[in-house]
Amino acid sequence: MHTDTDVNTPAPAASEEKVMGKDGMAALVGALTGRGYTVVGPTVRDGAIVLAELESADQLPYGWGVELQAGQYRLRRRPDGAAFANAAGPQSWKTFLHPSRVRQWSADRVGEETVFTADPSPPPRYAFLGVRSCDLRAVAIQDRVLTGGPHRDPVYQGRRSGAFLVAVECTEPGGTCFCVSMGTGPAAGPGYDLVLTEVVDDDGHRFWIRSGSREGAEVLAELPAHPADSATREAARAGVTAAAERMGRTMPEADLRELMAGTLDAPRWDDVAGRCLTCGNCTMVCPTCFCTTTEDVTDLTGDHAERWRLWDSCFDLDFSHLHGGPVRASTRSRYRQWMTHKLGTWYDQFGSSGCVGCGRCIVWCPVAIDITEEAAALHDWTRSRPPEDAS
Amino acid sequence: MDTNTNTGPDTDPRPTLAVWKFASCDGCQLTLLDCEDELLALTDRVRVEHFLEMSSAEGPDGERADLTGRGPYDLSLVEGSVTTPEDAERIRHIRRVSRRLVTIGACATAGGIQALRNFGDVAEFRAAVYARPEYISTLRTSTPISAHVPVDFELRGCPIDRRQLLEVITAHLAGRKPNISGHSVCFECKRRGTTCITVAHGTPCLGPVTHAGCGAICPAYGRGCYGCFGPSEGPNLRSMVGQLRHDGMSERDVLRVFRTFNAAAPEYAPVPDLTAEAQDCPQDRTGRTDTTPEGPV
Numbered sequence: 185m186h187t188d189t190d191v192n193t194p195a196p197a198a199s200e201e202k203v204m205g206k207d208g209m210a211a212l213v214g215a216l217t218g219r220g221y222t223v224v225g226p227t228v229r230d231g232a233i234v235l236a237e238l239e240s241a242d243q244l245p246y247g248w249g250v251e252l253q254a255g256q257y258r259l260r261r262r263p264d265g266a267a268f269a270n271a272a273g274p275q276s277w278k279t280f281l282h283p284s285r286v287r288q289w290s291a292d293r294v295g296e297e298t299v300f301t302a303d304p305s306p307p308p309r310y311a312f313l314g315v316r317s318c319d320l321r322a323v324a325i326q327d328r329v330l331t332g333g334p335h336r337d338p339v340y341q342g343r344r345s346g347a348f349l350v351a352v353e354c355t356e357p358g359g360t361c362f363c364v365s366m367g368t369g370p371a372a373g374p375g376y377d378l379v380l381t382e383v384v385d386d387d388g389h390r391f392w393i394r395s396g397s398r399e400g401a402e403v404l405a406e407l408p409a410h411p412a413d414s415a416t417r418e419a420a421r422a423g424v425t426a427a428a429e430r431m432g433r434t435m436p437e438a439d440l441r442e443l444m445a446g447t448l449d450a451p452r453w454d455d456v457a458g459r460c461l462t463c464g465n466c467t468m469v470c471p472t473c474f475c476t477t478t479e480d481v482t483d484l485t486g487d488h489a490e491r492w493r494l495w496d497s498c499f500d501l502d503f504s505h506l507h508g509g510p511v512r513a514s515t516r517s518r519y520r521q522w523m524t525h526k527l528g529t530w531y532d533q534f535g536s537s538g539c540v541g542c543g544r545c546i547v548w549c550p551v552a553i554d555i556t557e558e559a560a561a562l563h564d565w566t567r568s569r570p571p572e573d574a575s
Numbered sequence: 576m577d578t579n580t581n582t583g584p585d586t587d588p589r590p591t592l593a594v595w596k597f598a599s600c601d602g603c604q605l606t607l608l609d610c611e612d613e614l615l616a617l618t619d620r621v622r623v624e625h626f627l628e629m630s631s632a633e634g635p636d637g638e639r640a641d642l643t644g645r646g647p648y649d650l651s652l653v654e655g656s657v658t659t660p661e662d663a664e665r666i667r668h669i670r671r672v673s674r675r676l677v678t679i680g681a682c683a684t685a686g687g688i689q690a691l692r693n694f695g696d697v698a699e700f701r702a703a704v705y706a707r708p709e710y711i712s713t714l715r716t717s718t719p720i721s722a723h724v725p726v727d728f729e730l731r732g733c734p735i736d737r738r739q740l741l742e743v744i745t746a747h748l749a750g751r752k753p754n755i756s757g758h759s760v761c762f763e764c765k766r767r768g769t770t771c772i773t774v775a776h777g778t779p780c781l782g783p784v785t786h787a788g789c790g791a792i793c794p795a796y797g798r799g800c801y802g803c804f805g806p807s808e809g810p811n812l813r814s815m816v817g818q819l820r821h822d823g824m825s826e827r828d829v830l831r832v833f834r835t836f837n838a839a840a841p842e843y844a845p846v847p848d849l850t851a852e853a854q855d856c857p858q859d860r861t862g863r864t865d866t867t868p869e870g871p872v
């Protein structure tokens with residue numbers, strides 16, 4: 185969807201709906217490519233379903249599922265041949281919208297003057313195929329963070345404003361998913377140009393596809409599709425409803441923002457600090473984490489300089505380095521910063537939770553630290569703790 | 576190459592560079608020669624006063640430059656560890672004649688692979704290796720340069736990374752702090768978009784406790800990081816050791832993987848105890864099932 189998306193915009197009515205087969209998926213990739221988009225979607229590489237540029241729909245992970253656990257990801261064959269019966273993979277769309285390395289400008293000394301050049305490369309025009317419901321919300325959150333205030337990030341805005349989003353609703357949640365707890369899925373919220381739900385049953389392999397924008401409707405009109413039939417529509421809805429019942433994880437039934445604010449002294453933070461490697465993997469895979477650092481580099485002549493922006497993480501000791509040293513030197517303070525920001529202070533800063541329940545931080549933490557388990561432990565602590573100031 | 580013959584030290588405005596070798600394999604010094612595209616720009620900006628690897632003839636400092644180099648040198652790059660009484664003396668001299676002293680590589684920053692002697696009996700090794708052990712004069716330990724003299728900056732790696740070396744020199748010339756982070760290899764691994772091989776394949780990887788700098792090369796080729804850049808800032812070795820055991824490494828393998836180029840890094844000192852401890856713990860703290868990857872890798 186081409187405009188900045190407000191997280192609170194209600195879902196648009198499905199203006200057009202159709203049902204198409206695998207040939208429709210091939211045509212969709214072709215139609216998007218034909219419109220000048222670089223199509224990015226899921227594909228199997230290095231033993232995982234990664235996001236990469238697609239030349240054809242044949243590269244989609246037809247027949248592949250995943251088995252997700254804390255600290256473990258395994259690809260599994262699926263006899264049904266489904267392409268989207270798997271959950272969030274190792275990367276999120278921020279890899280493309282908010283890249284890990286960006287040159288912001290360069291400067292050259294010419295005689296007595298210094299000449300600055302902003303990076304001239306035009307932003308790529310992406311069509312994202314297979315945006316999960318949780319990730320659709322994550323994009324909306326990054327819209328708010330990176331373009332919703334007085335200072336807009338031009339890199340993000342350039343890439344985001346031209347992007348075409350094809351969402352996919354989940355029918356096979358991973359063992360680490362908890363979008364239901366966070367209210368982000370498995371049914372797709374607003375913000376897409378097209379949304380698909382995959383159905384594989386005795387009547388065949390097909391996709392129920394709806395448009396959410398004018399351009400989405402235009403693309404849909406070009407595809408070899410039939411009018412939506414109620415059997416496919418019902419099977420698709422049932423698949424998504426059933427997925428909501430099969431979430432691998434849940435957050436404790438509590439106001440998470442209050443839970444974070446009220447447990448800053450909990451001993452559990454020491455416990456998790458004993459396990460946390462401060463490796464930063466959780467923040468790098470999180471689809472909403474946005475922090476960056478800048479590096480100014482010079483060359484040997486001293487006449488050329490460049491400013492680069494790189495993904496950073498609150499787990500880096502340098503991240504909170506002020507005059508005299510880091511503010512958050514202990515692992516405890518760094519893990520606590522990450523989790524309380526995600527689930528708590530993000531509301532104060534951006535008006536929503538910073539967590540969409542995709543489960544990536546759980547899967548890609550090498551030592552299997554699980555944000556839902558940590559939240560549950562903090563919640564248990566608040567309930568077992570003797571009331572303060574009882575005397 | 577002799578870069579010093581045209582201009583005398585008194586008229587030449589370029590800062591001086593010296594490269595020194597201690598107990599080492601020369602790989603880190605060679606990294607400087609490996610900067611082929613930048614060598615001309617480099618010699619425009621600095622006067623190389625002492626660099627035996629780069630000279631066909633002795634520099635102006637003469638044959639005994641190692642011990643009596645007159646200096647002063649603006650920037651001294653020091654490779655290698657201290658393993659002999661003479662070296663311990665020589666590094667003090669080099670420090671005295673150097674404005675800024677940067678150590679390069681695992682030998683100079685942590686003692687190198689030769690610091691394995693620190694965990695054994697050097698007299699025994701000497702007797703086993705040399706026909707006339709009495710001719711060999713060596714210290715009981717191999718120690719980093721920082722154990723002998725103050726060091727201005729330590730550049731990690733076995734060998735060091737070419738781009739990082741250029742960054743250290745360039746930053747020195749510009750009078751700024753080098754952009755060199757102390758965080759883990761995982762940062763670089765994620766920034767380059769590699770799928771984590773520990774999580775996706777169960778491959779043991781030292782990335783989470785290893786100092787960034789290499790660009791996360793090994794995981795990009797499906798191999799676990801083996802720690803050639805040494806410990807990252809504040810590594811959690813207890814958790815790492817538990818994880819390596821979870822990923823199928825034996826107690827002996829875990830001990831050995833930390834006993835390589837950076838064996839004597841003080842951060843690794845608790846590893847033997849932690850390894851023994853991890854044996855008593857259930858290997859799987861998280862209830863993960865041990866399943867093998869399937870499909871294209």
Ligand code: SF4
Nearest residue numbers: 318354357361363369
């Ligand atoms: S969290 Fe929900 S929307 Fe996201 S991948 Fe899992 S099931 Fe799908």
Ligand code: SF4
Nearest residue numbers: 470539540542543545
């Ligand atoms: S905190 Fe974890 S579960 Fe929540 S959005 Fe980030 S990666 Fe996903």
Ligand code: SF4
Nearest residue numbers: 460461463464466549
């Ligand atoms: S929680 Fe896990 S992924 Fe995040 S920094 Fe700690 S060990 Fe790394």
Ligand code: SF4
Nearest residue numbers: 761764771772780782
């Ligand atoms: S492969 Fe190794 S270096 Fe890369 S993220 Fe995983 S643990 Fe870290």
